[in-house]
Amino acid sequence: MLTLYHSPYSRSSRIVRLLDELGILDQVEIRIVGISRIDGSGSADPANPHPEGKVPLLVHDGVEIWESSAIILYLTELFPDAGLGRPIGHRDRGALLSWLAWYGDVMEPVMVVELTGLSHPILTSTFRGVKEMTARLANQLQETPYILGDAYSAADLLLSSTFVWMPKATPDVPAIRDWVARCQARPSAARLLEYDRKLLEA
Template sequence: MLTLYHAPNTRSSRIITQLIALGKLDQVDIRLTDIPRQDGRGGHDPQNPHPEGKVPLLVTESGEEIRESTAIMLYLSEIFPSALAPAAGESGRGAFLSWMSWYGNVMEPVYLHHVAGVSHPVLTATFRQWPEAVAYLAAGLTGRDYLLGDRYSLADLLISSPFLILPDAVPEVPEIQAWVARCAARPEVAATLAYDARASAELGLTAA
């Protein structure tokens, strides 16, 4: 059985959302854990085998460990094929993989640089800046409901996830605001919020 190390209201919540959307949450052993949080709550869990004490971490049935949200989401999409991820050779596969990679390689670091007020020519040359990332995302959504057109995919789930946690971070761009609202209205998102509320109570945490 697959095992997922999950801390409620963190980056691993998007893996819970994927499993709920797939109808496969009951086929994964969810190990509730915690991590040090920016507000001072939480701490390292010695039972969490992640080498940095982070989440998410997926352990396969053969005992292999998979780290990083994108890697885990793509792995789950392979063993649980669904409309959330175009298969190899299917139309939209290239755009899907590009968006999935863009999130971790560009969007998240650029956003963190933006929030931290960090600017350097090397960072700008490599990643660009937050306004460019926002413009790129807006262009990808122009004239379409989702990043792959009228089809909601794991790319939407992944890239919208920080905006669902931090609504004040949603850019004031109509295309992006409407897309975030569509993603937030998905039933699996509401189900994840309820799941994490129960998990937080079980761990003795106040839900973020």
């Protein structure tokens, strides 16, 4: 049994979108929980088993999987037919793993540091900065329409989600803006917005 702990308009929204892209929404129980939000609203929900009270959390037959990149890798390997992952032996397997790790190890820390206005040589040397992050994305997307080439993948879903939720942070680089637009043109994007909207209204 698969259970996803989700809070609307949060990091777990991209996992709901992934379930849609994989065609398995009807195979996963989605439990709605509250979370503490950046604006000070909300609070940790005792119904959420995540040890830090966060989302997303995926539970598969009693086994907990946390962190978006890990959940994305887990689900794309569990349901390979949608083609959003890259199996062992595929020539793009290493690239997929690298981009998923790059999101959590570089992209998100860089964005958080930028938003908070922090500046320190150790932060820059460890995570790089927005300039370097932008260049890395742009260099790839100037070569191919999607992160791994000609086809949309789980890497596109994860990396573009940052700019979906923070559109003003999207670099003013045509290759990146066009890529985000391509990702958002997929039907799953509109369905996710409607899904989260209905949850908030309920």
